Amino acid sequence: MAEIIGVRFKSVGKVYYFDPDSLQVEKGAKVIVETTRGVECGEVAMANRQVEDESIVKPLKKVMRIATAEDLKKVEENAAREKQAIAICNEKIAKHKLSMKLVDVEFTFDNNKILFYFTADGRVDFRELVKDLASVFRTRIELRQIGVRDEAKMLGGLGICGRPFCCSTFLGEFQPVSIKMAKEQGLSLNPTKISGTCGRLMCCLKYEQEAYEDLLRTTPRQGSFVRTKDGRGTVVEVNLLTGMLKVAPEKDQAAAKYYNKSEVKVLRETQNYEEPAGMDAENE
Numbered sequence: 135m136a137e138i139i140g141v142r143f144k145s146v147g148k149v150y151y152f153d154p155d156s157l158q159v160e161k162g163a164k165v166i167v168e169t170t171r172g173v174e175c176g177e178v179a180m181a182n183r184q185v186e187d188e189s190i191v192k193p194l195k196k197v198m199r200i201a202t203a204e205d206l207k208k209v210e211e212n213a214a215r216e217k218q219a220i221a222i223c224n225e226k227i228a229k230h231k232l233s234m235k236l237v238d239v240e241f242t243f244d245n246n247k248i249l250f251y252f253t254a255d256g257r258v259d260f261r262e263l264v265k266d267l268a269s270v271f272r273t274r275i276e277l278r279q280i281g282v283r284d285e286a287k288m289l290g291g292l293g294i295c296g297r298p299f300c301c302s303t304f305l306g307e308f309q310p311v312s313i314k315m316a317k318e319q320g321l322s323l324n325p326t327k328i329s330g331t332c333g334r335l336m337c338c339l340k341y342e343q344e345a346y347e348d349l350l351r352t353t354p355r356q357g358s359f360v361r362t363k364d365g366r367g368t369v370v371e372v373n374l375l376t377g378m379l380k381v382a383p384e385k386d387q388a389a390a391k392y393y394n395k396s397e398v399k400v401l402r403e404t405q406n407y408e409e410p411a412g413m414d415a416e417n418e
Contacts (some may be wrong), residue, residue: 136187138194140168140180146287148306149179153194158182164201164209167241174242175201175209205243212241219271223250226266235259237280238288247274253285283308286332293330300337311335315343318350320374349374353395357404362393366401 139159140149152167159165201209219239227234234254241248248271252258260277268273280288283301301308316328316339330336333417340357354360358369362381370390371380379398381389 135184135192136190136192137182138180138185138190139165139178139182139197141165142175142179143169143174143176143304146302146304146306150176151185151190151194153196155196157197157200157319159197159200164206166198166201166205168195168198171249172242172246173198175205175243180334208243211343212243213247216241219248219250222270222381223263223267226263229266230260230263232258232260234260234279237285242306245273247276250275250277251280251284251288252277253282255281270343280381282332283334286330291331293336295338298333309335309337309340311339315339319343319346346374349377353377354379354398354400355404358400359402360398360400362391362398364391369398 137154138151139154141152142149150169152165157165161178161180162242164175165178166173166175168174216239219241220236223236223239227236233256234252236250236252238251239248240251248267250267258279264275264277286299287301287305287308291299293299311334313328313335316323316335318341319342321328321339328336328339353372353374354369356369356372360367360369360379360381365383365385367381367383367390368387369379370382373379377395379393379395379404380390381393381398382388396408
């Protein structure tokens with residue numbers, strides 16, 4: 135067993151494990167740690183606990199110290215400098231006429247590096263931009279191209295449900311979402327209705343997928359040939375949540391009746407679903 139704490143560097147971001155080095159820290163406390171990017175100030179998302187050695191990658195970096203008032207003041211100063219850096223970078227982008235959109239800027243706690251996050255339709259030659267920014271800030275500059283889902287997570291906003299984006303409020307990491315999920319849940323396959331503001335399939339399609347998969351295992355699919363108490367017929371409509379099936383009799387297709395899935399026996403299953411052409415199969 136190993137003692138760890140979980141630290142998060144963004145309000146809704148991935149939790150990283152660190153060695154507390156005998157320090158006892160509570161959830162919500164600020165700590166100073168060393169990361170691959172340099173020294174950073176993060177928030178404790180998981181207090182001291184014991185975990186299996188196999189669940190972590192050793193060696194873990196140790197917590198340097200619990201953040202002091204001076205450390206927290208520096209974090210505030212960096213946040214103010216980030217706003218200034220956004221304005222300066224946008225000016226430089228316009229000067230070099232680059233086809234890119236600046237999304238966010240991050241200063242590392244020790245100011246040894248500044249990260250500029252941007253989106254673009256393709257590859258961008260930003261070598262001259264980096265030189266200009268380095269001459270202004272006198273530190274290491276890193277430009278990092280991100281995808282539309284990461285952009286939505288950073289900027290935030292309201293989804294079509296009227297609530298703040300899931301990715302910017304509680305989703306620490308993105309999960310793969312496929313068009314097949316929408317089909318299995320009986321949703322419209324109109325891209326405008328199942329896509330989020332980022333243009334990708336909505337993350338919430340993933341939430342109930344396991345429940346639908348379980349129901350699909352015990353419910354005849356639409357198009358299946360079944361036997362009912364009134365004879366054989368074809369399933370023309372399925373309600374997964376209620377378990378009710380609309381079955382059209384073999385001899386009189388117009389005289390369709392409703393049955394519970396427990397009242398029918400499948401004689402021949404329908405063919406597997408194929409994803410429609412022209413739509414993204416899966417969110418990366």
